[in-house]
Amino acid sequence: MIISNPIELRGIVEGFYGTPWTFEDRVDLIKFSKEVNLNAYIYAPKDDLYHREQWRDPYPDEKLEELKNLIALSIENNIRFIFAVSPGIDLNYYGDKGEEDFNKLMIKLDSLYKIGCRDFAIFFDDITLQSDSGVNQAYFLNKLKDNLDSIYHDINPLMTVPTEYWRTSMVDKRGNLKQYTSDFVNNLSKKIIVLYTGEEVVGDGLSDENYKKATDIYQRELGIWWNYPVNDYLKNKRALGPIEKLPTLNVQSIFYNPMEQVQLSKISLATGADYALSPSTYNADESWNKAIEKQFGDLAPEMKIFAKHSRHMNNYSWAKVGPPDGPEFYEEGHNAIVAFTEKKEFDYTKLFDLIDEMEKAGNILLENLSEEILKECKPQLDQFVRISNADRIAAQSLQNGKLNSKLTNLRNEIKLFEREALISEESGVKFIDEVIEVLNG
Numbered sequence: 001m002i003i004s005n006p007i008e009l010r011g012i013v014e015g016f017y018g019t020p021w022t023f024e025d026r027v028d029l030i031k032f033s034k035e036v037n038l039n040a041y042i043y044a045p046k047d048d049l050y051h052r053e054q055w056r057d058p059y060p061d062e063k064l065e066e067l068k069n070l071i072a073l074s075i076e077n078n079i080r081f082i083f084a085v086s087p088g089i090d091l092n093y094y095g096d097k098g099e100e101d102f103n104k105l106m107i108k109l110d111s112l113y114k115i116g117c118r119d120f121a122i123f124f125d126d127i128t129l130q131s132d133s134g135v136n137q138a139y140f141l142n143k144l145k146d147n148l149d150s151i152y153h154d155i156n157p158l159m160t161v162p163t164e165y166w167r168t169s170m171v172d173k174r175g176n177l178k179q180y181t182s183d184f185v186n187n188l189s190k191k192i193i194v195l196y197t198g199e200e201v202v203g204d205g206l207s208d209e210n211y212k213k214a215t216d217i218y219q220r221e222l223g224i225w226w227n228y229p230v231n232d233y234l235k236n237k238r239a240l241g242p243i244e245k246l247p248t249l250n251v252q253s254i255f256y257n258p259m260e261q262v263q264l265s266k267i268s269l270a271t272g273a274d275y276a277l278s279p280s281t282y283n284a285d286e287s288w289n290k291a292i293e294k295q296f297g298d299l300a301p302e303m304k305i306f307a308k309h310s311r312h313m314n315n316y317s318w319a320k321v322g323p324p325d326g327p328e329f330y331e332e333g334h335n336a337i338v339a340f341t342e343k344k345e346f347d348y349t350k351l352f353d354l355i356d357e358m359e360k361a362g363n364i365l366l367e368n369l370s371e372e373i374l375k376e377c378k379p380q381l382d383q384f385v386r387i388s389n390a391d392r393i394a395a396q397s398l399q400n401g402k403l404n405s406k407l408t409n410l411r412n413e414i415k416l417f418e419r420e421a422l423i424s425e426e427s428g429v430k431f432i433d434e435v436i437e438v439l440n441g
Contacts, residue, residue, distance in 0.1 A: 085108065254272070
């Protein structure tokens with residue numbers, strides 16, 4: 001067996017849409033990164049005004065002081081603090097306005113250099129493309145890299161994210177490069193690190209073969225920005241599964257985009273750290289079990305039950321990632337419905353045991369989790385208990401053979417139960433969507 005080396009640059013990218021983390025959150029995650037052997041953190045919160053909307057403006061003194069302290073803490077913990085700016089929404093490239101924008105960005109990056117930052121990134125994701133965007137962005141990045149290198153002699157390579165940042169967006173239906181990607185690739189300095197998100201924005205894994213297809217496009221190793229456990233496109237669901245289905249060969253770098261929920265993100269982030277330390281020998285299930293046991297101690301058995309039912313992220317459009325929700329329950333519920341439909345005998349013992357286990361786990365966690373963690377998942381736990389009760393009603397109806405005449409009514413009853421829970425102000429949560437459908441028929 002070939003044992004791969006650790007991925008050299010492995011860390012967290014605070015790159016989600018939504019409420020940015022607090023200073024305390026970032027301190028916590030930097031220390032956590034050290035504990036699990038991650039070694040990089042990208043500061044790129046989409047809804048930090050000074051990162052994106054007002055990128056030209058310098059940070060206020062109090063915010064700059066926070067960043068200074070975070071950089072110092074990162075250095076102390078051997079974490080590379082990478083400061084990112086996303087200017088693409090209204091960046092001028094040429095002429096007097098282009099020079100003015102370039103100088104404002106340089107002033108901003110210089111202010112970070114003066115407080116200890118030695119890693120910088122410019123992101124062009126999630127913006128509208130123009131016909132000459134690829135050429136313009138590459139020109140700007142090359143100019144910035146050259147300028148930074150000429151002024152500072154101790155900085156690390158510049159990093160970027162292109163506008164076509166997943167592989168299938170880079171090619172047309174015939175497999176030919178689209179104009180933007182062709183222009184960007186052909187003009188961008190080979191010394192600039194490029195991150196991409198895999199086959200899709202949020203994809204169901206990334207194979208060695210598909211990783212190679214992307215590197216062939218860029219004629220360089222690419223870094224991976226992996227969109228799990230981020231949940232900004234399904235804000236009411238928690239992504240509590242392991243990192244999985246990533247290349248077994250070494251990649252240039254990898255960054256995991258987390259949830260707003262700092263504490264719950266640590267489950268996946270810990271598994272991502274294990275993967276990055278040895279991609280070829282990584283075992284997702286073992287790592288996931290180990291992470292929960294370490295993070296939740298005596299509550300680990302209950303947390304595993306809850307987390308196993310909230311891992312799969314699917315918006316039925318451009319995002320699908322994570323292991324299936326509650327696979328044992330899904331299988332047992334499916335078997336019960338098949339047996340009922342075919343008028344066969346079925347032993348409901350395991351199904352009811354699983355339902356009882358779900359309800360008990362939810363209640364124990366509601367009573368015993370710390371306030372800090374409950375703030376991140378109490379509505380989901382409340383829903384978990386409610387869905388367990390709905391599952392029990394459906395299973396009992398199946399067992400009693402009452403669905404022949406009342407099948408539609410029971411389905412409507414459960415769906416109404418679920419819908420009311422989903423839209424209520426207190427528990428506006430999305431949870432185990434695949435699981436409840438099993439016992440809805």
